Amino acid sequence: DDLEDEEAVVSTQSTGQFVVLDPNLVMTRYLALSCLLLGLAHCDPAVYLREDFADGDAWTSRWVQSEHGGKTFGKLDLSAGEFFHDAEKDIGLKTMENARFYAVSTELSTPVESTEGKTLVVQFCVKHEQKIDCGGGYLKLFPSTLDQTQMHGESPYNIMFGPDICGPSARRVHVIFNYRGKNLLLKKEIRCKDDELTHLYTLIVRADNTYEVRIDNKKEQSGKLDEDWDFLEPKEIADPDASQPEDEEEDDLEDEESAFDNDVEVESSSDKEEAAETPETPEIKDEL
Numbered sequence: 454d455d456l457e458d459e460e461a462v463v464s465t466q467s468t469g470q471f472v473v474l475d476p477n478l479v480m481t482r483y484l485a486l487s488c489l490l491l492g493l494a495h496c497d498p499a500v501y502l503r504e505d506f507a508d509g510d511a512w513t514s515r516w517v518q519s520e521h522g523g524k525t526f527g528k529l530d531l532s533a534g535e536f537f538h539d540a541e542k543d544i545g546l547k548t549m550e551n552a553r554f555y556a557v558s559t560e561l562s563t564p565v566e567s568t569e570g571k572t573l574v575v576q577f578c579v580k581h582e583q584k585i586d587c588g589g590g591y592l593k594l595f596p597s598t599l600d601q602t603q604m605h606g607e608s609p610y611n612i613m614f615g616p617d618i619c620g621p622s623a624r625r626v627h628v629i630f631n632y633r634g635k636n637l638l639l640k641k642e643i644r645c646k647d648d649e650l651t652h653l654y655t656l657i658v659r660a661d662n663t664y665e666v667r668i669d670n671k672k673e674q675s676g677k678l679d680e681d682w683d684f685l686e687p688k689e690i691a692d693p694d695a696s697q698p699e700d701e702e703e704d705d706l707e708d709e710e711s712a713f714d715n716d717v718e719v720e721s722s723s724d725k726e727e728a729a730e731t732p733e734t735p736e737i738k739d740e741l
Contacts, residue, residue, distance in 0.1 A: 489502065489503070489504040489505075489576075489577040489578075489592075490502070490503050490504075490574070490575075490576040490577065491503075491561065491574070491575055491576075491594070492573075492574050493565070493568055493571040493572065493573055493574070499563070500562070501561045501562055501563050501564075501565055502559070502561045502562055503562075504559070505542075505544075506531055506544050506545060506546060507541070507542075507544070509531070510531070512531065512546070515559045515560075516546075516557050516558065516559045517557065517558055517559070517601040517602060518556070518557045519556035519557070519558070519601070519602060519603065519604040519605065520602045520603070521556070521602075521603050521604060521605040524554045524556075524605065525553055525554060526553060526554050526555060526556065527548055527549060527550035527551075527553025527554065527555055528548075528549040528550055529546055529547065529548060529549065529555065529557060530546075530547055530549050531544050531545070531546060531547065532544065532545070532547040533545070534547070534580060534582050535582055536582075543651070545578065545580070556604050556605065556606075558595070558599065558601045558604055564597060568658075568660075569660070570660060571660065572657060572658065572659050572660070573656075573657070573658040574655065574656070574657055575592065575594070575612065575614055575655070575656040576653065576654065576655040576656070577592060577615070577653075577654060578651050578652065578653050578654075579615065579616060579651070579652055579654060580649070580650065580651040580652070581618075581647070581648075581649060582649050583649070584647075584649070585618050585647065586618070586620070587618060587619045587620065588617075588618055588619075589615070589616070589617040589618070589627075590615055590616050590617070591613055591614060591615025591616060591617055591627055592613070592614055592615050593610040593611075593612065593613045593614075594610060594611045594612040594613075595608065595609075595610045595611065596609065596610075596611060609631065609634075610631055611630070611631050612628075612629070612630055612631070612656075613627055613628075613629040613636075614626075614627060614628055614629075614654070614656045615627060615654055616645030616646065616652075616654065617645070618645065618647060624644055624645050624647050625642060625643060625644060625645055626643035626644070626645045626654065626666060626668070626673070626674075627639070628643070628656060628664075628666060630678075630682060630684075632682075632684055637682040637683055637684065638682070639674075639681055639682060640681050640682065640683075641674055641676070641681055643666055643673050643674045644673075645668070646668060646669075652668055652669055653667075653668070653669050653670060654666075654667075654668055655667040655668075655670065658678075662677055662678045662679060663675065663676065663677055663678065664676065664677075664678055664681070
């Protein structure tokens with residue numbers, strides 16, 4: 454629906470090819486990903502990835518789990534969870550083990566060559582059936598150079614979007630863009646949902662350099678890309694190589710010393726005047 458409703462606009466260039474579920478250390482057994490959609494809206498909207506896991510175990514032929522060394526990866530499986538509306542339609546990819554890393558990726562149906570003149574929409578559902586303490590349920594859009602079997606937390610990506618929870622206070626929705634080799638974080642706060650229900654997360658990036666983030670199709674944050682991320686360099690920056698000329702430094706030092714001497718002279722003169730105005734106290738002798 455978002456793809457059909459949004460008007461055509463221009464955004465950044467991209468060569469994304471992989472979309473990845475990358476919840477780093479998930480301290481819960483029940484994190485489910487479902488209804489994944491990646492598309493570009495123009496006069497003729499294009500869907501580059503749609504995943505509802507409706508074909509059963511065939512998902513394992515499309516999704517590749519990382520085998521990167523040094524991590525203990527948990528098992529993933531399909532499930533509608535402990536509670537649902539429709540056991541078949543509500544099925545999703547579920548993390549099955551506590552305190553494990555999860556990293557799984559799939560190729561887009563069609564590589565994104567450019568988003569120029571179009572609206573980019575990234576949309577997916579997340580459900581935490583336990584009260585999660587620490588874990589991420591976000592997606593990353595990677596370039597086509599990604600080695601899926603060796604994907605890890607430091608693998609370069611183009612966009613990262615979705616909920617991340619760490620403790621009672623850090624419960625936010627990440628929207629991170631990689632620009633010129635740097636990961637740029639959103640300056641505004643978006644609080645993610647931390648209950649046990651299914652929630653729909655949507656990121657919309659338009660060509661007029663505006664964006665919108667929705668949760669359950671309700672706008673939670675919006676604005677301009679150049680204001681809410683540091684895409685542009687500051688208008689004025691300090692020059693680390695700049696130095697003050699030596700003659701100016703000497704003049705400043707002489708001025709400071711001169712001002713200090715004048716202050717001392719004024720204080721000394723004032724002390725003398727005050728002493729001159731004060732009469733001497735006569736000596737008092739005891740009389741018998």
